Amino acid sequence: MGELIGRVLVVDDDEVIRQLIAVNLTLEGFKVETAYDGQNCLDRVREVDPDVITLDVMMPRMDGWETATRLRTDRGTSHIKVVLITARAQDDDRRRGLGIGVDAYLTKPFDPAELIQIVRDLATRNTPAA
Template sequence: MKPRVLVVEDERALVTMLRYNLEKAGFAVAEAFDGEEALLRVAEWKPDVVLLDWMLPLVSGLEICRRLRRSREARALPILFLTARSEEMDRVRGLDTGADDYVTKPFSPSELVARLKALIRRSQSGAGADRLLCADVAIDLAQHRVTRGHRRVHLGPTEFRLLSHLMRHKGRVFSREQLLDAVWGDDCEVEARTVDVHIRRLRKALNEGGASDIVRTVRSAGYAIDEPERAIPG
């Protein structure tokens, strides 16, 4: 079956060009010209990947992205951003928008196709492992279990999600705001400092029994979970 890509873009000429290239590359293509339409199409047409313009009328691409990430069925839907230039690219990269990849205009059609395919391949290769490892800490997502070495670790729901998120992106530093978005949900209204408290509870639970701390604090930046003492992987 052909992979289905939803193109969300308000510039008609660009849409025509994209449709031509994507169909030539073996995709089934659907179009949406603004954010509202995009959300509708996602719900009814169930694309495998969304190609999303950053600048859209009515609702911005970023907002669409957020809404998709919040919805239950579309949470894992791969999203590729189309951005106008590097300045905006920085924003896509800098903010944790939940985008999976981005391409800056102008772009080559073949590059675009390659990236779309890569995204689809990535997303279809299993909905992620149900197990995460880091040093001697293991999470079994299916069983909702955490162990440190041989010891069972008991975590509250929030600490569990926090740990999962940090371990899913091992090494990466998340700001308190990013963590609130990812772990508490995009629209929660919670003090940023509350993250500290949960980090503390997480540390306390993990380090009980004198184990070393795998949670790294990065001053004025946030928190990360590290594989201990491996230099930057390259």
């Protein structure tokens, strides 16, 4: 087993997409936990203590916009890197995500290799110097 690159919380209400992302990141050396919507993400975030969260936008109970906003405004989670993954590709959506303070924005369908590179870059940037 290789060195652990970082911890990722994968949040998506679509189980197939959630598992696709989780498997790809696990194979690349990440420790991956999953959540099925925004509220489940907020319920688990402190327990998981992720370096990066991949976050779908369109979800029941609490969407990705609200989840990202809550993560950013909570001092205990504001440092976590957030990647929004969404089918919403309009410029207004990108601006909204950047306004909230997300670290990256990826549109569906996405290239798993691109997602892995984004998460890797964010996770290693998030690691404090020894």
